[in-house]
Amino acid sequence: MLEELKKDLSFLKNKYHDTAAPFDPFFRMAYHGWPGDASTGFDDAEMEAGLKEYIAALPDTAHVIIKAKAFAYILDHMRIGIDEHDYFPLLYNWNRPLRPLLVEPWRLSREKSKESAHYLWKYSKSGDIAIWLDYDHSVPDWHALYALGFPGILARARQYRAEREAAAPLTVDQTAYFDGIEITYEAILRLIARLRDYAAGCSFPKAAEIAACLDRLTLGAPETMYEQLMLIFLYWFISESIDVFQVRSLGSGLDHDLFPFYTRDLESGRYTAEQLDAFIGYFLMQFSAIGNYWGQPLYLGGSHRDGSCKVNAVSYRILDVYDTLGIYNPKIQIKYGKNTPDRFLETILDMIRRGHSSFVFICEETARRTLLDRGVPPERAWDFDVKGCYEYAIRAGEFSAAPFYLNLLGPLVRALNETGDDADYAAIEARFYANLDTLFRGGIEVCNEIESVLREVNPSNMLSATITTSLARARDAYHDGAECNTTVILTSGFGTTVDALMALKKLVFEEKHCTLGELKQILAENWSDAALRVRALNLPQKFGCGDGEADACAKKLSDFILSYQGTPNSRGGYYKIEMHSARHYIVFGAKTPATPDGRLAGEETSKNASPVQGMDRNGVTGTIRSALAIEPWRYWEGFGLDLMLHETAAKGDEGLAALLGLLRAYDAAGGSSVQFNIFDAETLRDAQQHPDQYQNLQVRICGWNALWRDMPKAEQDKFIERAENLL
Amino acid sequence: MTGIITDFKRFAVHDGDGIRTTVFLKGCPLRCLWCHNPESLIRRPQLAYLTEKCIDCGACVAACPKGAHQFGENGHTLDRTRCDGCGDCAAVCTAKALKFYGREMTVDEVMAVVLEDRIFYGTNGGMTLSGGEPTAQAEFTLALLEAAGKAGINTALDTCGDAPQPLFAALAPHVDCFLYDIKHIDSDRHRALTGRPNDRILENYRFLAGTGAQIEVRIPLIPGCNDDTATLDGIGAFLNAAPPRRVKLLPYHSYADGKYAALDLAPPGAALTFPDAAQMALAADRLRRHGLNVVVG
Ligand code: SF4
Numbered sequence A: 001m002l003e004e005l006k007k008d009l010s011f012l013k014n015k016y017h018d019t020a021a022p023f024d025p026f027f028r029m030a031y032h033g034w035p036g037d038a039s040t041g042f043d044d045a046e047m048e049a050g051l052k053e054y055i056a057a058l059p060d061t062a063h064v065i066i067k068a069k070a071f072a073y074i075l076d077h078m079r080i081g082i083d084e085h086d087y088f089p090l091l092y093n094w095n096r097p098l099r100p101l102l103v104e105p106w107r108l109s110r111e112k113s114k115e116s117a118h119y120l121w122k123y124s125k126s127g128d129i130a131i132w133l134d135y136d137h138s139v140p141d142w143h144a145l146y147a148l149g150f151p152g153i154l155a156r157a158r159q160y161r162a163e164r165e166a167a168a169p170l171t172v173d174q175t176a177y178f179d180g181i182e183i184t185y186e187a188i189l190r191l192i193a194r195l196r197d198y199a200a201g202c203s204f205p206k207a208a209e210i211a212a213c214l215d216r217l218t219l220g221a222p223e224t225m226y227e228q229l230m231l232i233f234l235y236w237f238i239s240e241s242i243d244v245f246q247v248r249s250l251g252s253g254l255d256h257d258l259f260p261f262y263t264r265d266l267e268s269g270r271y272t273a274e275q276l277d278a279f280i281g282y283f284l285m286q287f288s289a290i291g292n293y294w295g296q297p298l299y300l301g302g303s304h305r306d307g308s309c310k311v312n313a314v315s316y317r318i319l320d321v322y323d324t325l326g327i328y329n330p331k332i333q334i335k336y337g338k339n340t341p342d343r344f345l346e347t348i349l350d351m352i353r354r355g356h357s358s359f360v361f362i363c364e365e366t367a368r369r370t371l372l373d374r375g376v377p378p379e380r381a382w383d384f385d386v387k388g389c390y391e392y393a394i395r396a397g398e399f400s401a402a403p404f405y406l407n408l409l410g411p412l413v414r415a416l417n418e419t420g421d422d423a424d425y426a427a428i429e430a431r432f433y434a435n436l437d438t439l440f441r442g443g444i445e446v447c448n449e450i451e452s453v454l455r456e457v458n459p460s461n462m463l464s465a466t467i468t469t470s471l472a473r474a475r476d477a478y479h480d481g482a483e484c485n486t487t488v489i490l491t492s493g494f495g496t497t498v499d500a501l502m503a504l505k506k507l508v509f510e511e512k513h514c515t516l517g518e519l520k521q522i523l524a525e526n527w528s529d530a531a532l533r534v535r536a537l538n539l540p541q542k543f544g545c546g547d548g549e550a551d552a553c554a555k556k557l558s559d560f561i562l563s564y565q566g567t568p569n570s571r572g573g574y575y576k577i578e579m580h581s582a583r584h585y586i587v588f589g590a591k592t593p594a595t596p597d598g599r600l601a602g603e604e605t606s607k608n609a610s611p612v613q614g615m616d617r618n619g620v621t622g623t624i625r626s627a628l629a630i631e632p633w634r635y636w637e638g639f640g641l642d643l644m645l646h647e648t649a650a651k652g653d654e655g656l657a658a659l660l661g662l663l664r665a666y667d668a669a670g671g672s673s674v675q676f677n678i679f680d681a682e683t684l685r686d687a688q689q690h691p692d693q694y695q696n697l698q699v700r701i702c703g704w705n706a707l708w709r710d711m712p713k714a715e716q717d718k719f720i721e722r723a724e725n726l727l
Numbered sequence B: 001m002t003g004i005i006t007d008f009k010r011f012a013v014h015d016g017d018g019i020r021t022t023v024f025l026k027g028c029p030l031r032c033l034w035c036h037n038p039e040s041l042i043r044r045p046q047l048a049y050l051t052e053k054c055i056d057c058g059a060c061v062a063a064c065p066k067g068a069h070q071f072g073e074n075g076h077t078l079d080r081t082r083c084d085g086c087g088d089c090a091a092v093c094t095a096k097a098l099k100f101y102g103r104e105m106t107v108d109e110v111m112a113v114v115l116e117d118r119i120f121y122g123t124n125g126g127m128t129l130s131g132g133e134p135t136a137q138a139e140f141t142l143a144l145l146e147a148a149g150k151a152g153i154n155t156a157l158d159t160c161g162d163a164p165q166p167l168f169a170a171l172a173p174h175v176d177c178f179l180y181d182i183k184h185i186d187s188d189r190h191r192a193l194t195g196r197p198n199d200r201i202l203e204n205y206r207f208l209a210g211t212g213a214q215i216e217v218r219i220p221l222i223p224g225c226n227d228d229t230a231t232l233d234g235i236g237a238f239l240n241a242a243p244p245r246r247v248k249l250l251p252y253h254s255y256a257d258g259k260y261a262a263l264d265l266a267p268p269g270a271a272l273t274f275p276d277a278a279q280m281a282l283a284a285d286r287l288r289r290h291g292l293n294v295v296v297g
């Protein structure tokens, strides 16, 4: 059957996009590669026009009902298809064009809170903060979905409704809540039945298998691994593309989730091991083919409650199929700890050094420690979800909005401009922290305002139905119906800020190579003094080198940032900090003038908890020591560290052992997330010259992977520059 | 007590087991044609100058007590004959065009650097002493090994083997693994290629193997010098009498050319060629015929 998969690959690769055509990965979000069967539903224009008309005709009611009805309208009219080359169906419509009809965040938030909208605009323009109405990162209760199936989820919601109704009449809000769920899940079941009937009408060999699988899902819970994968795929696709909720993990530990189904299928003789491998392959290819640049996460590994490791036969099967396919999306997170077998980690490390950079390692113990630290009860903290890039959350119990990115350099640049030329270092530093405080407080205030209307912006009908606390309280799970509804602040430019503070101190106040006034002038002229800039760049006090002085400065900044953790949000939860810059190290960098560390105006800043590109002069051990100096275990949402190694350090048995040694050491010392890029500069330079020969060369950027050929030249140059310094 | 240190290498993964910090000690009795650490040959401090990195800032001119740095029509020039190796200029060269090799350090100072990366050493990683030739600074090497032992740090000693036997007897109890170079089996050829005969080297090998010491033998493979069948068979037969735990065959490369240039030295092995993967595999197979555990490094 793997042979069959290989034959079907070219179809699968082009299922959503023409992969041979030039494309911009950042706009690769419209799923219109394969048109589906035109007789089964609308095209884009028809859908948009029809939906607009439909919504306009709806009586004025709660947004949750309007959204659910609009959702049902799309599902009922969406174009579908089944193909002889695929075990998973095609759903034609993607939400981007339809999105404004389902959620209207900006209009709503402006109406509800005009003042916040004003600040939001002001802040975003300043380049110090980006506030971004993030209302859609979720991981449903997969275990409930496997146990109940779509029909069971609907039946359970009805039961909660009946019990509540029996006790007291429902309020208007509660009625809308349950109506929303019922309309939503009824529509999902109609769509699955429609897909089943369509498959039943096809005559190619896979059709009967597909029809039987879909039929099972209309009746209840999945019974085979294929049915389970189909459920995950359908939930994912419908939630992401129609219900406007990103699903930030496929399963709650996919290897562990699939294992009982996998063994049952094998033992009953229903499928062979090869067939099960193929189902995994067809499943993984769906996400590879869609190819969202931010990557579709799933995680593997972790521990059982008794402390034994969850790695099983399916863990290795997933890796093997993934390796065979040579894809980089989904991206895979590995929950690991002392109990994770060497062989499992070595398998992955070997894949990484062969060019699969789409793995992140998450130290399980540190992540659990962060949950316990914020008061999550041990029985809920032991089995957390890893989601998104490298964030952790209570499984089926916590939903975090991540609306708030902070450029740490902004307050420093202003501190320099706001203090007189006779200021001493302490005065500038104090001003910096005061500015930072203003930004934190202001940002939190705006986020609190906006989040207070989150439920009305984007009600989470699909998600809420899977979460028991939400059902029991009849409150939207994403808004405030979960055990924990948290808000995340993401910090960007940490390393650059530390280096800038150190350079300021050294150049002006300790080594006195220039006066403060001169430095300001030189910076205003974008480093008009080239020699001074070289001096700044070559200072030994850099974050990421394990330098004691720089690390102490980093610790002070880190402690300050962390002091905002735990601040209450407006959804009954609290704020968490994540050392993660996503793409904002570029976005903010572009808006930030020259800085004392030697960075030129507009250049990118450092990313995540990593050193400034090229400043990891003491190699990976220095980088890790600096990261540990700021205590990754205190970052409640996550802490990303990128390590870049030269390929000579990773080659042979010794290289593999060394990579494993790094992982083990990082975990034992309280590290958090770590990802590797293993290169030699020559390969990268060659790839820049001959992009066509390196179609699949990937590099890991801040939580997701990018294809080398899609990276802007300036970013490529930065990477090469860094790789050059590795030998 | 102090020693003369050329440099450190952190996250060294090919200098013994596990993750290690390699300490390069300055000075070596051999002069191998293919030496890739020319900055380690002589005990005396040396100044390397990377012309392309110089930004003509003039800081070195002011710092040098000997007037070795000058500014002329072509910008900055270095007159090595005046330099006495104090290192002051390298300390002020922020462009990192000047690099100073040969810092005098105490045992504690070296150990402080080694201990910084302690969390990475795990059960089998640790400190490797290399060079140059560590045994050429015998007392300091012994003191470092003892200090590492006290700190519970695994030790490896990378040696050419050309030192008095009593010294090896004294070092052996403090070394967890010897990285022992065998460059040629024929003493005359050895002298032609390295400047020294190999009798003492082979004798010390037999001695160490007899003490039960852990040994990894390293053979740099240089086409035309030591890759012929007779030489490989000779080495194989010699080692077969007291097999090391493994033999590592290292391909000669020319990565050191830049270092020679920065030191104003002519690479003595300019005419040498590099082995390709097939040559390496062939040589490894030849050695394996002698019952040895051979890896290509
Ligand atoms: S100090 Fe360095 S950069 Fe300045 S002139 Fe001397 S060698 Fe050149």
Ligand code: SF4
Binding pocket: B047, B063, B064, B065, B066, B067, B068, B069, B082, B083, B084, B085, B086, B087, B088, B089, B090
């Ligand atoms: S090492 Fe000392 S003597 Fe030699 S050039 Fe530099 S400053 Fe002058």
